[in-house]
Amino acid sequence: MPLLDSSTPPPDRPCRIIVAGTSGSGKTTLAARLGDALGIEHIEIDGLYHGPNWTPRPSFVADVEDFTAKPHWVTEWQYTVVRPLLTERADLMMWLDLPRSVVMRQLVHRTLRRRIRHEVLWNGNVEPPLHTVLTDRTHVIRWSWSRYALLPERIREVLQRRPELPIVRLTSRRDVERWTARLGPE
Known part of the structure; x- marks a missing residue:
């Protein structure tokens, strides 16, 4: 299946x-x-991965195996150790392929906001001091910044391993809005 874009209608009730x-x-x-739109549980994978003091949780892989065995879920596709499992069990992949400038602007804004507000993230973690970026x-x-260019190759690998998996590539915030608006109520 080729890459799809925001004009592609959502599949019937992806699970x-x-x-x-x-x-x-x-x-x-x-x-x-x-x-929220599909009435499917969102499992924030960072919350499963990060333990106290930003250490990986020992149960991470088992936790991912458990939730992906369920019939309905949505999560982020990250962490090398579980990407193959997530890919194998998914019936839809959404790819946010936004320009680097957009991603970096969003990331810097988010990082500053979290640090200034001392927002508590997963398992008591907070963003490190701002100087640590240096x-x-x-x-x-x-x-x-360093990983940005790696994602297209990872997507190509998914296309080779799972050619039947629909992958919707969204290249702008407008694409995201257009595609999600088509989900409609259940």
Whole structure:
């Protein structure tokens, strides 16, 4: 199946959805919107992955195996260790392929807001001090910048492994709005 775009009508009631995109592209926001619109549980995968002090939770893979065995769910497509499982069990992939400038603007804004407000994220974690963007190679802003160009290749791999999986590529916020508006009420 070729890549689809925002003009493609949503499949009839997708049940297992993964949302792909670079850090800061809006994966979690879109996944939550899809869950609300379709009446499907949104599992925020970051909450399963990050334990206290940003350490990976030992139960992460088992937790993902458990929720993906269910008939209905929507989550973000990330973390190398579970991407194949998510891809295998999904019946729809949404790909947020937004311009790097848009992603970085959104990510910087989100990171600043979270840090200034000391927003508590998963398992008591908060964004690190802002200066760490200069010292920590894994800081989310640096991570997103360095990983941005890798996603198209990962999508090509999915197309090869699961050619029957519908992948809807959204390249702008307007595309996102246009596509999600077509979901309508249940």
